Amino acid sequence: MSQAVATRDEASEVLTALLIPLADRQLLLPNTAVAELIAYRSPITSDGMPDWFLGQIAWRDLSLPLLSFELASGGSQPPREDVRVAVLNAIGGRPLLKFIALLVQGIPHAQKVSSDLPRADVALAPLELDAVQLGEQVARIPDLLALEQLLADAGLIE
Template identity: 25%
Template sequence: MSGNNSVSSALVPLQQRPLLLPIACIIDVLDYRRPEETDADISWFLGNTHWRSQNIPVISFERLNQRQFAEFSATNRIMIIRRTTEECSIPYYGVVIQGMPQTQTITEKDIIDSSEETGPAEKMQILFKEVPVILPDLGFIEEKLSEVLAPAVS
């Protein structure tokens, strides 16, 4: 972003800090249903859910980011994200979220680097309108998903 450019984004509620994502990444938000378990024994990979005649892998961002992820609640939803890298072996994946994303228009002046230490799945932590939020590293998330799903895809 430079000058007066703005980006349509979504503030996505999680159990701890919300994520801030470009709205173009978000394809759908589903009511939560427990993902079908798989043989993968990885805490952040929760299994698959059925969406538009496809099996979509579902993750916990908090667990992938090495943070605590409490039990599921009545406000849980699954946000479907379109992949952002060609290296990712799947076109879509789901992330468990806590409620509905809120549409925001952001400009460079709305963002202040919080200079906090980031987790492995974070690009950075910022203050957006004085609220601490996470800019996720979607490339890292997609790389990890591709590693887990590689045996199933090949």
């Protein structure tokens, strides 16, 4: 019986995550953070917005803010080849913000991860909580609450 308990405990430590490719890095998010991956659609833009705010896109009868994580965290403008949009579940509890759209480069890949992932010894950019080593590559853990706060601080959401 203790063997069955140990197996269940070990299984609970494994999480399905998504490795999200960006132009200059890979993000690692829990599978549940991503509501849907959709084809890129041109956003509705406005003058005077921060460069990381790419505009609003329509999704399921909603208007979502489309962001460039690279620009928001001090990186460079992402290339526009093979881009898609990851619709992320908002986690900050704001009544008018349920989802955020994030520009991604390519197709996210499912990745089984355990709680004992080795940390990567790399400098973190703004909006990154941590970095982990996944084999040969480094994956960054984004600060989704800070991303939502960035939208609020820019006056783009309430």
